[in-house]
Amino acid sequence: MEEVKRIEELRTLLEKLSYEYYVLDHPSVSDQEYDRYMQELIALEQKHPECYDANSPTQRVGGAVLEGFEKVEHRRMMLSLGNVFNYEELVAFDERVRALEPDVRYVVELKIDGLAMSLIYRDGRFVQAVTRGDGTIGEDVTSNIKTIPSIPMRIDEPGEVEVRGEVYMPKASFRRLNSEREANGEELFANPRNAAAGSVRQLDSTVCAKRGLDAFWYYFVNAQEHGIHSHEEALEELSRLHLRVNPLRRCCNNVDEIWAFIEEISARRHELPYEIDGMVIKVDDLNAQTRLGTTVKVPRWATAYKFPAEEVTTRLLDIVLTVGRTGRITPNAVLEPVRVAGTTVSAAQLHNEDMIREKDIRIHDIVVVRKAGDIIPEVVRPDIERRDGSQQPYQFPTTCPVCGGHLLRLPQEAAHYCINQDCPARVVESMIHFASRDAMDIDTLGDKRVEQLHGWGLLDSIEDIYRLKTHREELTAKEGYQEKSVLKLLAAIEDSKQRPLEDLLFGLGIRQVGKKAARVLAKHFLHMDALMAAEEDELTAIRDIGAITAKSIVAFFAEEKNRQLIEALRQEGLRMDSEAETIQQSSFTGKTVVLTGTLSLYTRNEAKAILQSLGANVAGSVSKKTDLVIYGENAGSKLTKAQELGVETMDEEAFAREVNTHENQDD
Template structure:
């Protein structure tokens, strides 16, 4: 009897969840739903022998993995070629009609999320796999199971595989970033990054807390169900209680597709999720088969990418921030407005020249957009809306934090505060030192550095390694517990063994970025050797120019900097690196560009492998580029490589080459 009631409650709750999360039409009150849920939860606790990982009570997560398992896809998950205007869409249509003159299209929204494949057997959800490189993905079943709109059971006993996009709704994204800001953690740049980061959590409770959702748009084995078109496949997935986006349209020609794209473009700012374009597919499966695929993309589908979304808001003020090098950056304070899926209230104005060039004034109505749908920028002021209340911004001649006179160096657009003791510079230098790309002290984020500075515990970089001496004082602060304190101290201690290149970058030497720091570490091997390097020695190194060499020499001639390094030595920080043995390979001595999203490695890991093989890893494609290695969603760099005849290599081939 108990087993029957458990099964009955699971069926009831599956149906109610479908009504609530997919149809948005709940048939019972929240209280009634809660009663069913609590009854099921109680029975499952009483009768653990009837446990089921797909029970609705398990969606809260709780599985913790050591690593993700690699899974080969039953059928390759191809990427799509991109187009950016009507002319390119018409060119796609022309090529289609040369093969299929009577083709019609299904136009669907391109959700900005993480591609995913779901597998059901005997009506039960069994596996979720990321796209990966299209051939091999990662098993993320434990995290996908926490997504409320995904049915754990479907009314079909045959094996079913569907593909779609897991995404983070705008509301969830804003809530998550607010929580991270309060904790002093790094914010996610956009909902797509947040969704990808959530799905790759080893602890499913974290994924469950992120409130992810999904849309499904491709029925992999639809032919086994007698389905003959994309629209039929979408309808069948809806029958299976899978969430399919209702914003789609059957179009007889490209004019109708373009009209639908314009409609969606107007709705885009008001959608509760981020989209970055539209996907246009030939509807008939027979026509799709006739058209075929290239190595990486189907010839029967194309992705139209929206131009960067532009919105109008009011510029309320211009405020200055002081960076770790003393660089002064003016920032526009904006009336909050939604753009590309997030609320924006500030945007950089870069420098005084840009403010003058764009003639941006306080109280102007301005057009803003997100460059690459990520970084907010002011495009222009709307001069015709000026009513006399606008004020021309006068760039100050003193630092807004310490009051020291600002300096504008020859041939530079930026102003600098050159006071080494400026509090803003001190705080920013410590934040940079502890950041992920430098010493990676992940428990010492921006907010925590600012807090400890305000309390007088952090005034120089070396003070980070003195925090262990302030245990009682730190534990007396509100919100600090023994565990969080110990985690922070442990992370600080571990950072002492970081490679020399991390320390060089963390010191914040002007003009020395991550790449230059690595080059310097490999060339000089010890901090002492680098400190003694002359200007001539430095400029003889590839990628170290005259200005960078001057900056390095000046840094190590400053008594305060020498004192800092001596203190860090005393605290046990690593001051050397092992000489790398360069392995000969097809990449030795070649210039290589990485593009797209890699799935088996991070971009930095791939870069490290290539540099270990003697390659020069560049950020841009030119005629001098020897190889372009591409991952998922590769864009303009891959296109340019093909146009220039540069050799290209997908991630799978690259991994075989270096394994």
């Protein structure tokens, strides 16, 4: 049929045009013409639903909403790289390589600061994208990665092709995203790498599609299976397949050539449209790579040169204190603005009183500043020789800078705390935490908006969040609060009432209770009332709940104000329970079990769910505490480690027989 043939023609054409636009930056048609072809394809696909293809250019906009990301075991481990930090260490790396490969040649590339990713193509079709994870097991993020326009959905290469690279957020996309989040009162991303990682892990792929991500591909994993003999040749082949490869790379024959290229890139790194945090040096010959091999964690044929943290001097104008949701006091340096690693820095965290005293940091000092890991500003040291007598040792205050309440330093802790629970700063921070993604996940109620609503007198406590609906007309009259955005905020607040008990417990900000402890408590007690009535010894009897955490939980619920908060939230309709897990007594009950290898009878998630229903604790790595390792085909290092440690092992067929035995007992 002509229309079906036209669908394939348009898909091929649009892939070609996307490559020209997003990879070559040299489009051959106008935007209007591209849109016309796209609209024609959309119309034809709607007319011929039997021609649906998940890899069609029309499917890049996203739309899939997932409950979570499935775990995937890499067929070939995604190793991390070893690091060198100076010329001497680079020479030492070269000497180790030349001891086995005297005539070595290297390929030197830019180290993109993003999220490591593996792509799988089979017979020319894109089939899967998996994050690095722990190097052995990553997460399937296919639905999000396919929204990145520079990644081809089809390549001209038969068989299986696995490529690895870095998904990143360009600086321009990062600036635009943070501007939008600031306007919406949402928490800003700290840097492009965090923004890229957060975008890729969005469960709604339409969100990821709007974030402006891109990617560079730097490793053809099974290149030799395709007749390729060198890394440089592999990169050229990836370019031929229309995968985006960074052109800023150089073949080098010795350390001096490598160092010259490092210095060249280092001088211009801040001019690049994306972030880099170093350079990667790889042996070019693939057979030589094989001969050199790997250690347990890193390849011997490659290393990363990490740029040294840029240090600058500026004047420390003041030290100011901020108050967190637990009352923790954090001192911060107010700096004369200075450019560090490509951005202007005007503040840096000083952590606690001991750090200020140990470094002898004083107001009006000239101080050395750098970015730890090229991200977080820190004061390295004062320039003592430049003191002029106006500097005096800093005296840590004894009262809260916000409420004037007494500050307490707990035994064996470096931090000071404001112990006034009504301190406005603590109230604001507690509401920000409560609404955060990891807690009650109230969309659009970010830190800026909480501060704004608190300033207007509309939010003075956590329970006030659920009373905002009574201020709808007042809100819509405020500048920047249109009817649509107010309705979205109120709907998100209403939806949060159905969050499970573990999210509520974490949101309450109980000292020592993080996400994991909240999950453990919710699973054990199932209802808020049961937890509130628990004694310390009952809590410490629970696995993963220690004495300090137990004491903190009991103290929290002993306070009348906290009990009143929970009752108010109950009256507002918040969920106070967690669904009980049906646990069947079995030979797996109470055992720590690890799954490894490729399972054929179950998916990894199915096997994990079965084990948990039979009372097992499923772990991700093998240790002396592991009771059992269940393995499928191509089981690797985990099975080997289990055998070395004498841990019991079971193949998938034996596991299936055991599961069937328990199912038959139920019948």
